[in-house]
Each structure stands twice: as structure tokens, then as C-alpha cells.
Amino acid sequence: MLEVTGLAAGYEGNDVVEDVSFHVDPGEAVMIIGSNGAGKTTLFRSVVGLLAPSSGEVRYEGAGITGVPAQRIVRLGISFVPAERRLFPRMTVQENLALGAYPGRPDPGTTELVMDLFPRLAERRRQRAGTMSGGEQQMLAVGRALMADPRLIVLDEPTTGLAPKLAAEAYEALSALRDRGLTVLVAEQQVPLAMAFSDRGYVLENGRIRTQGTSAELADDPDVRRAYLGIT
Amino acid sequence: MIANVLDGIVFGIQLGLWAAGLTLVYGLGGVLNLAHGQIAVISAVALAFGMDAGLPVLPAAGLALLVGGVVGLFLDLTILRPVYRLQGEARVLLSLLLTLGVAFIVDGFLNWRYPGRSLSLFIGGGAIEILGVPMRRGSLLASAITLVAFAALFSFFRFTALGRAVRSVIEDEEGARLVGIDPARMLRLILVLSGVLAALVAVTRSMVVSVDVQAGFGITVLALIVTVVGGLGSVSGALLAGIILGIVNVIAADVIGTFMSLVILLLAAAVTILMRPSGLLGVEE
Incomplete structure (x- = not known):
């Protein structure tokens, strides 16, 4: 590939x-x-x-x-999630995710997948990305990358x-994505x-x-x- | 006093719209366009010629907006090419020097070919009283058009995918590239848009006062001050700073004298930088 x-x-x-x-x-x-x-x-x-x-x-x-x-x-x-995440700090979670699907409209199925994977993002839809914790920002970075519907x-x-617990959770999410064929x-x-x-x-x-x-x-x-x- | 404040707002929102174009181009691409005022003047000249040639005022104004956009596109395709190869401070400096050169050439040409030429659009009808102050119809129409333009600009950035894409480049250029947005194309779009906005303000400004061929540098300097006070890259900051400085300008001119108003505006900008380096509503780095 x-x-x-x-x-x-x-x-x-x-x-x-x-x-x-x-x-x-x-x-x-x-x-x-x-x-x-x-x-x-x-x-x-x-x-x-x-x-x-x-x-x-x-x-x-x-x-x-x-x-x-x-x-x-x-x-x-191919979607890339850099270590510095490169989110759009003054935009909301929702706007960050929508931009992940640019230039298309966000696909409802993909949005649902991201929200299932990271329920925190669903709770914080209207929060500005820059005001979230490191763990939440990482979730958003992965979520935004997924919105482009990548194969890799x-x-x-x-x-x-x-923190160690969040790091382990990040890999659980990646495993779930892998199981879906990514x-x-x-x-x-x-x-x-x-x-x-x-x-x-x-x-x-x-x-x-x-x-x-x-x-x-x-x-x-x-x-x-x-x-x-x-x-x- | 109320009359000064109202006149200040009329002037201020126009300044704000001029500054909006300047601040977007800078926030998006690190390009400081010192020919911004000349774009406005070229558009005003186009409108004057259109009307001389017998065009009704609306098509002539449309021609002026088109000319503004085309000049913006022309800058992107020609003089700014070498600028785009640079990054950071060098990029700002080269863009400043090259567009300043363009501004001198445009000014020199207009002064040579059309000395003393000016544009004023007369809007007939009696004054309308606002808060007890009689306001000219031209000022009110100009303000209404400017505010509609601002509303359209805000809606574009807030509600359209393309507008969000432009904002994303201002927020994080690399992040924008990672979601598939080409920063160079967004900058070209915004240069065209800023040209159209410069032209629109030239048209509405000529409903209030006459815009002469030498007005370019004055426009650029005022827009630059508003941009600094409002915060680089912020359209709402440009509007807010435009209104504040517009009012300050009119009151200063009335109380002290026109000769001092620009000095007072510069002082206001200097104080803003000292107290809030990123401007009233600027993005904190």
C-alpha cells in the first residue's frame, strides 16, 4: 500500500x-x-x-x-496526525471536524463513527479546540483525520x-479503527x-x-x- | 457631540472594511499590501470613467468592483510571486517593498494622466434625522451598504465551507494543508476579495466625500492603523477598531484640528501595541 x-x-x-x-x-x-x-x-x-x-x-x-x-x-x-496536532484552536470541535472533510460536506456515517469512538467530542461539539485538555485535543486530531475517510x-x-491511562486509551481507539479495516x-x-x-x-x-x-x-x-x- | 459620533461611525465602518481586506491578506499569507489604497483609487477612477462613458451608476459601480478584484488577482499572479517563495519576516518585508513600489507607480501614473481628477457620487434628497442629528442621505446609504458588506463577510466566514477553509489557514497553515486546503489558493481568493472590498469602500466613500486620485496612501495608512489596533487577521477586530478610530478621528479633527487627527490615530495605535501587542481582537501567538 x-x-x-x-x-x-x-x-x-x-x-x-x-x-x-x-x-x-x-x-x-x-x-x-x-x-x-x-x-x-x-x-x-x-x-x-x-x-x-x-x-x-x-x-x-x-x-x-x-x-x-x-x-x-x-x-x-492518507491522513496524517502530527505530534503537535495542528488543530484550529479558535474553532469549535464541530468546525474542526467539518474541515477534516474539506472540500466535501461531513459524511454523517463518518461523523457518527468518530463520535462513537470519542464520546468526549460529542459532549464538547461547541467548545473551542484550544480550550480542551491534551487528551481531548489528541482525540480531536485523530477524529479530524478520520473525517477525510482515509485508507491509511x-x-x-x-x-x-x-497521561499513561489516556495513552492506553488512545491505542484502544486505534485498535478499534484497525478492526474496521483501516x-x-x-x-x-x-x-x-x-x-x-x-x-x-x-x-x-x-x-x-x-x-x-x-x-x-x-x-x-x-x-x-x-x-x-x-x-x- | 452626537453628530461627531455619528459622523465618526460613518467614517469608521468604512475604515474598518478597508482594514478588513488588509488584515485578511496579512493574516492569511504574511503579505502586507501597501498598494491597498491604490486599488481603491483605481476602482474609483474606473467608476468615474464608466459614468463618463454613459454607464448608469449601478453598472459603473459593478465595473469598479470588478476592476478592484482584477487588480488583486493581478498582484497575486505577478508582483507577489517572488514573495511567496520566502517565509516569515523576509516575506513581510519583500511584500511591503514591492507593493510600495506598485503604489508609487500607480500614484505617479494617475497624477500624470489625470491630475486633480476626483470621484464623488451625489445622492439626492433631503437630510434624514437620526437621534436629532440631520444626516445626509449619501452618508446613510454608504453606511448601509458597508454594514451589509460586513454582514456578508461574517456570514461567509462563519457559515460556508470555503470561509471556514480561509479561517483555518489563518489559524494554522500546516493544519489546513493536512486537511487538504491549499493555502496559496486561499490567499489568491482573499487578494481578489480584498480588492473588491477596497473598491466597494471607494464607491461608498465617494457618496460621503470626494475621492481624489492621490487618496491612495492616505487610505493605506489609515487602514494599516486600524489593522494594528484591531488585531492582525481579525475582521471583527477591524470593524471594532474602525468604529473607535473613526469616532476618535472626527472628534480630534473637530476639537484640535484636522492636522492633528492622524497624529492622534497613530498615538492610539502605539498605545494599543504597548498594552495589547496582538490588538483588540487579534490572534494571540
């Missing part, structure tokens, strides 16, 4: 990620784990069109989408700033949560893929256990 080959990207001529290759198959949940500064955000930004890659290729459903701007990528069926959702550290690609520092959720994963270190495998394989890898699971 998504195939990234030899991707390099960075800022002002300095590549932060280099020669990164990975793929996501339809219906899969795939994680990219790595510590702070490993290049996860840069990698995702260059995949979803917020940053032009300096080399390499991104293909989606067989078609090349390298360097296509973000506003077009979302129309192709890409999330950059969805648990940023969330393909998920997630970058995460909170590795245990992501590992329990994903089928496969890649470990990104210093801008390069260091190792990869199924979540079970990675959970048994001594280096991964030491560096990301805190087990010696």
Missing part, C-alpha cells in the same frame, strides 16, 4: 534521515520506533508531503507520490503529553504500547533503519529490549 525506498530528507541541506526504506501492506498496523531525535518526525513529514525529500521514492497504491504536497496527499487517502492513517507520537502507520517513543498494537515494526536510529521485524521478533531482540523496553 505504502512503499518508501531509499528516502533521504532534512532541513537546509542537512539530511536528518538517510536511505530509509519501509513498507506498509493493506490492513496492517506498522510502527516506527526510535528515541527522541532519531528522525521519526522528519521521516513522516517527508512521506506525507510536508517536507520535500532530497532523494528516494514514496509510492502509494502503486503510484509515485514523492514530493506531492500534503494538501494533495490527504485527498489520495499516519500518526506521529499520538501519546505525546498524555491501515495504520505510527511513530512512537512509548514502545510497549505501540508494540502491543502493531503487527510489524522498524527501529529508527540516527536517521537510519537499524532493524526490523514482526512485533514479536522485535520484542525478543536483546538490543530492542535494552534500548526501548527497559529490560536487561
